[in-house]
Amino acid sequence: MKQPPKKWYPYRHRILCLLLAFLFALIWLNLGFFASVFVFLISAVGYFIGAYVDGELDLEEWFNLFNR
Numbered sequence: 101m102k103q104p105p106k107k108w109y110p111y112r113h114r115i116l117c118l119l120l121a122f123l124f125a126l127i128w129l130n131l132g133f134f135a136s137v138f139v140f141l142i143s144a145v146g147y148f149i150g151a152y153v154d155g156e157l158d159l160e161e162w163f164n165l166f167n168r
Contacts, residue, residue: 108115128136151157 104112124136124140127139131139148157152159
């Protein structure tokens, strides 16, 4: 897969968030607000489970963040 140009790197999070917002708007128009929120919550849970399985998520660090 071809990598995007290096000049896009400073804007990568803006582009990603723009695409996510657009996707959320499309789902909201088709399903409604609460169904859209549910879809994104389930997607977030799936992401965190995948990150944990890949070893990229440290649960102990997350628990310490909320127990300060």
